[in-house]
Amino acid sequence: MRSGRQRALRRSLVAAGFLVSILAGVVLYFLPAIQVALRDTGQVNTSLGGTAQLKPVSASEHLSSTSPFTLLLLGSDSDSKFKGDYLTQSMILTRVDPATKHVTMMSIPRDLWVRLCNGSNGKIDQAFLHGGAQCAIQTVQRNLRVHIDYYAWIGLQGLVSVLNQLGGVNVIANNPVMDDYYPADLSGGNPFDYQRILVLPGAQHMSGTLALEYVRARHDDAYGDFARSQRQQQILIALRAKTKHVSLVDIPSLATSLGSDFQTNMSIGQVSGLLPIAGSVPLASITQVVLLPPYTNNVYIGGQASLMPNWSLIRPEVANYFPVVS
Amino acid sequence: MKRIAILVALMVASGLAANRALAMLQSRPTTAALVNTTSPQVRLPGTIYVSQEGSIYAISGSSVRRLALPSGGNWTQQRVLADGTLLVIRRFDASSDLYHVSAAGHVLSRLTSNDPSTSNQTIQLDHWILWPSMSPDGTQVFFATDAPKPAPNKSYEVDFSLWSASLGVPFSIGDGGVDGATRWSVPDMYTGGDIEPVPLPNGSLLYSSYANTGKGTVVTVLGLQTSPNSRMHSLTTPQQDCGAPAVASDGVTVAMVCTNSGQTADLEVATLAGTSLGPARVVVANCLCNSPSWSATGNNLLYMNAADTNGNFGLWYIANAGGAHPVAPRRVTDASVDLDATSAAAWSSR
Numbered sequence: 001m002r003s004g005r006q007r008a009l010r011r012s013l014v015a016a017g018f019l020v021s022i023l024a025g026v027v028l029y030f031l032p033a034i035q036v037a038l039r040d041t042g043q044v045n046t047s048l049g050g051t052a053q054l055k056p057v058s059a060s061e062h063l064s065s066t067s068p069f070t071l072l073l074l075g076s077d078s079d080s081k082f083k084g085d086y087l088t089q090s091m092i093l094t095r096v097d098p099a100t101k102h103v104t105m106m107s108i109p110r111d112l113w114v115r116l117c118n119g120s121n122g123k124i125d126q127a128f129l130h131g132g133a134q135c136a137i138q139t140v141q142r143n144l145r146v147h148i149d150y151y152a153w154i155g156l157q158g159l160v161s162v163l164n165q166l167g168g169v170n171v172i173a174n175n176p177v178m179d180d181y182y183p184a185d186l187s188g189g190n191p192f193d194y195q196r197i198l199v200l201p202g203a204q205h206m207s208g209t210l211a212l213e214y215v216r217a218r219h220d221d222a223y224g225d226f227a228r229s230q231r232q233q234q235i236l237i238a239l240r241a242k243t244k245h246v247s248l249v250d251i252p253s254l255a256t257s258l259g260s261d262f263q264t265n266m267s268i269g270q271v272s273g274l275l276p277i278a279g280s281v282p283l284a285s286i287t288q289v290v291l292l293p294p295y296t297n298n299v300y301i302g303g304q305a306s307l308m309p310n311w312s313l314i315r316p317e318v319a320n321y322f323p324v325v326s
Numbered sequence: 327m328k329r330i331a332i333l334v335a336l337m338v339a340s341g342l343a344a345n346r347a348l349a350m351l352q353s354r355p356t357t358a359a360l361v362n363t364t365s366p367q368v369r370l371p372g373t374i375y376v377s378q379e380g381s382i383y384a385i386s387g388s389s390v391r392r393l394a395l396p397s398g399g400n401w402t403q404q405r406v407l408a409d410g411t412l413l414v415i416r417r418f419d420a421s422s423d424l425y426h427v428s429a430a431g432h433v434l435s436r437l438t439s440n441d442p443s444t445s446n447q448t449i450q451l452d453h454w455i456l457w458p459s460m461s462p463d464g465t466q467v468f469f470a471t472d473a474p475k476p477a478p479n480k481s482y483e484v485d486f487s488l489w490s491a492s493l494g495v496p497f498s499i500g501d502g503g504v505d506g507a508t509r510w511s512v513p514d515m516y517t518g519g520d521i522e523p524v525p526l527p528n529g530s531l532l533y534s535s536y537a538n539t540g541k542g543t544v545v546t547v548l549g550l551q552t553s554p555n556s557r558m559h560s561l562t563t564p565q566q567d568c569g570a571p572a573v574a575s576d577g578v579t580v581a582m583v584c585t586n587s588g589q590t591a592d593l594e595v596a597t598l599a600g601t602s603l604g605p606a607r608v609v610v611a612n613c614l615c616n617s618p619s620w621s622a623t624g625n626n627l628l629y630m631n632a633a634d635t636n637g638n639f640g641l642w643y644i645a646n647a648g649g650a651h652p653v654a655p656r657r658v659t660d661a662s663v664d665l666d667a668t669s670a671a672a673w674s675s676r
Contacts, residue, residue: 014333017333017334017337018336018337018340020337021337021338021340021341021344022340022341022344023341024341025340025341025342025343025344025345025348026344026345026348028341028345029344029345029348029349167636170614170632170635170636170637170639172585172589172590172591172614172616174544175517175518175536175544175546176485176486176518176519176521176536177518178472178484178485178518179482179484180449180450180482180484181450181482194449194450195419195420195449196419196420196421196449196450196452198454200456200668201518201521201534201536201546201569201668202569202570202583202616202617202667202668203583203591203613203614203615203616203630203631203632203639203667204616204639204666204667204668205632205638205639205664205667219482220482220483220484220485220516220518221516221544222515222516222517222538222544223542223543223544226542227544230543234589237589238635241635241636242636244636245636247351249348249349249351283589283590290542292541292542
């Protein structure tokens with residue numbers, strides 16, 4: 001009787017040992033994603049004050065439902081010459097409606113001259129420099145009078161790594177993109193050096209580095225930052241196709257690729273919930289908006305080339321696509 | 327004791343196995359080198375030259391061989407000459423050069439020397455040469471280059487213009503233009519300029535011309551010039567956004583890729599009549615098509631396309647594409663192969 005109980009106990013211990021070992025293997029596999037989740041997601045204090053506030057969200061809200069939501073996508077030159085003081089060269093206000101599978105992307109020009117979150121006037125790309133994502137969100141909310149639910153920030157190297165991790169993207173390059181003054185800041189040398197780049201036109205497969213050159217080059221471009229904004233939206237649309245093939249088991253390697261070049265106030269569950277939504281949006285259901293003149297006018301302020309917003313045109317345009325706040 | 331050790335080892339192994347099993351479930355994009363794939367699924371006559379990851383491959387029937395080109399740089403944009411030799415671009419990070427090579431890949435001559443200068447470190451003075459093309463009579467080589475530089479070190483402008491030079495006569499690309507060559511076009515500034523020259527039997531030049539619409543977009547039209555520096559006739563509208571022209575051996579059947587300002591493209595065929603283009607017929611719709619090229623004789627079309635938005639770019643074939651009843655497209659290369667879609671296949675009858 002006693003030996004029978006001992007045998008059962010031994011069997012239970014062996015089974016538990018195997019279970020713990022397998023669980024440890026699974027936990028170790030997802031460890032990079034867990035670390036990113038703890039470090040880079042859900043960290044924003046959602047009470048920002050002011051006229052426009054980030055609405056507190058629960059982990060299951062929005063992305064597990066059919067409610068539309070607004071996401072501010074931020075991109076920074078995060079190379080060594082900035083020493084952690086990053087501007088946001090790319091700001092794309094995105095509205096996602098999971099029920100209708102419709103996405104609107106509005107690029108906010110980096111040179112837009114606005115009242116920043118700290119009360120001073122400056123280019124909108126400086127908001128992130130002054131107060132990180134919270135200041136960038138608050139500045140966009142106050143100036144565009146729009147409500148933002150989430151944000152996601154990515155640095156240059158993170159973007160290149162993620163694109164490479166996903167196997168690159170297929171894109172139709174609009175025209176030959178050439179730049180003799182492209183920053184040579186990711187090659188490991190002097191980050192202030194220049195390099196020549198050339199992206200050929202037409203349909204092609206782009207690696208992470210080539211895609212970055214395509215969205216970042218601006219010097220030999222009739223429309224400078226505006227054209228760059230259009231190309232950034234194009235790469236996001238191409239990335240959307242890639243998300244169809246991303247599953248939960250891909251998250252750890254993606255998290256490792258991103259390293260410290262990614263921040264968001266979405267939980268890891270919300271990020272993974274966004275992937276199937278993005279993948280299911282048809283191309284025809286994506287609206288792209290770039291605030292060209294007359295929405296903005298070129299001006300020089302304090303010697304800086306800037307864009308003066310025409311709020312009487314911009315705000316109604318924003319209200320067409322995004323939930324506004326008074 | 328020994329049994330316990332074995333059990334612990336098995337437990338650790340099961341943990342490792344679970345970890346590796348998850349890793350194996352990852353969606354890893356893979357591509358294969360053309361030369362390592364199985365025989366082409368569609369066997370076409372002659373030899374077809376394609377570019378993949380900086381190498382040139384020759385597909386002859388069911389065999390594939392890699393050309394023995396010198397190492398270094400990316401070899402791309404191959405063109406076959408009447409004698410079976412090739413013109414090929416060798417592209418480096420900041421410059422490119424034009425080479426004349428044998429069908430086996432041995433260098434016969436180097437036609438340009440755009441190496442970055444060791445004495446002058448100003449990279450803005452480096453040059454590209456791309457899209458080489460031979461005149462139908464085999465005497466003139468046409469190309470696009472970013473010379474002249476309007477104001478090196480003072481301007482950001484760098485755009486392609488079109489030039490022609492006699493094959494066998496030396497020419498050199500410099501900041502002021504191309505010595506020993508004839509300039510054909512003046513590009514619209516800050517657009518990328520004029521590219522993809524296709525010399526026609528009647529001496530005219532067909533090409534892709536990028537232009538600023540003045541409304542926030544840069545588009546391309548097919549342009550036609552009857553002589554160097556003459557007025558460009560627009561054969562397509564800015565709304566059609568057509569480029570990548572290729573002309574069949576009849577000299578008038580034109581294949582082109584049009585995006586209609588969208589995120590996908592149509593592969594279209596139309597007939598050239600003087601300085602205008604007849605109605606276009608879509609032979610492949612809503613594709614990621616690029617770089618069409620025709621067979622040396624007849625009206626069979628090759629082009630690059632990805633089967634879907636995530637797929638590899640492969641070589642596709644349409645028999646009788648220029649006729650009234652084209653055959654449905656067929657993929658020539660294996661689906662695992664990802665070719666350079668910006669480098670048109672060159673089809674030799676040899």
